[in-house]
Amino acid sequence: MVTRPVRPTTQIQTVVGLDPNVAAALRSHLAEVADTAVLTIVEEVPSYAGAWSGRMGEVIRNAVQLALGGFLTLATRQDAEAPPKAPAIEGAYQLGRGEARSGRTVEALLAAYRIGARASWRDMSGVAVEAGVDSGQLARFAELVFAYIDELSAASVAGHTDELESSGRVRQRNLERLARALLTGAPADAVAAAAERADWTAPATLTALVLPESQVSHALTALDPRTLQPSDDVPGLPEGHASLLVPGTGSATSRRTLLRALRGTDAVVGPGVPWLDAAASYRRALRCSDLGIEGLVDSDEHLASLVLTADASARDDLRARVLAPLADLRPSTAEKLTDTLRSWLLHHGRRDAVAEELFVHAQTVRYRVGQLREIYGDRLEDPAFVLDATLALA
Structure with missing residues (x-):
């Protein structure tokens, strides 16, 4: 040469x-x-x-x-x-x-x-x-x-x-194409062929990151050198952001190592998934970034929020149905009873815990729960309603 x-x-x-x-x-x-x-x-x-x-x-x-x-x-x-x-x-x-x-x-x-x-x-x-x-x-x-x-x-x-x-130029371009194929959920045989062309040995798992473009260079210095980055626009990425695919983090230990390496960045870390399912990790990271949490975000720590925001309009409809019996009350009364119902559900009816959370006396909680029983009747004991109300008000 x-x-x-x-x-x-x-x-x-x-x-x-x-x-x-x-x-x-x-x-x-x-x-x-x-x-x-x-x-x-x-x-x-x-x-x-x-x-x-x-x-x-x-x-x-x-x-x-x-x-x-x-x-x-x-x-x-x-x-x-x-x-x-x-x-x-x-x-x-x-x-x-x-x-x-x-x-x-x-x-x-x-x-x-x-x-x-x-x-x-x-x-x-x-x-x-x-x-x-x-x-x-x-x-x-x-x-x-x-x-x-x-x-x-x-x-x-x-x-x-x-x-x-x-x-190196040809291989780098092949690696970028491989990253795009993974993130867009291309067929498994096409992805495997792209990996072979790029001379890239597939790990057992991959983890998707979504982070500002300005922080990519810093992140790459701390990540596995086999980390993939697409050069072309990837569907769903917010403007000014990039995505990386990091080998590993299928175990709790390797995930902690990854999170330590990314300290100081605003990366959103998707779940570790089998490498051919990398698109699923990418989609999770995108949805978690929509939650608006600042700093380094581990999507595994926000699963409940992700479930509750999966279909915002459906959750709004569920909330409206659960709270329909309170619609004719004065707004201030309806708000107090809504807060009490939410706390009562989450604390499994423990009056003292509800009082402590709402900063009211336990007798006040007893009075409000009595009002709720008058309004909702036997539905407060119905597991199906309790599930709906918990999801709607969580």
Whole structure:
């Protein structure tokens, strides 16, 4: 495969000129700093959790150590015109290509750079201070760290882009088509064929998310790299919103993990369903978003509301039928008796609980329930009426 030449996007002019003793101390801690950076990335960027085993894990470890080694070479130079360490730039470029082939987004890659830079700077600055670096050198050292990270991350983004523009572009388009087929409930054989074309291994379950478009990039950095996102408009999506299909969350444990990963977003999380039934999860998430609840919303926690709002006009008709015997009363009296009936049903006739909820005396509750018995008669003991009234007034 032909790749374009990798050149630095900026020329790093900062000269630190580290004292040889400081440089030696830093070099002796190089492997430890690299390992800490890797572990921090794993902890803070969930899409990298499974990336450290096998060949790709070795590539990433080598890239981190190569980058840190190249940085120390820059930090000890005395000549401002000396070029950045070419092998580190090339390594960053190849890392970007590999991340694209692994299905990770450029947002996740840049998040890994930011977090790795922060962890590396914390450890290296501590070692440098212990080795006696002066304040002027420490300031230039910090400037060089962030200029160097900009250089490496730009090279990785270039590699990621090149890979997608070549072998990755077709697969990405196939993944987007697969997502749309799932969300629109296409026939199972068509969906299976789309998954095969996209070289996508189906998980046991999928969970649909509905969230603002502005939060998609942030969410993707925390989600499984196999997460699907349609590029075309999907029926039913509110304007300015997007949908994602996240593998897994069929168990309570994995669902809690997903909800933790989405903290800080306004995502509505549908149920985990068999992967071919993803459209059902999407429909549930859409209906839950219509409830108008703010913040991160777990649809599993709002099932009763979803049932009660499934057919709004039918519920209005049911409420009107249940409350018809109160229609001839004064509005204020009808309202008080409606509140009492609702509380009496939900508290199974426990007078003290009803009084506490309505902030009235227990004798007042007794009087109102007596009025209700006069109006409704034996229907208050009829299980069918009790069910209708509970649904209508809940």
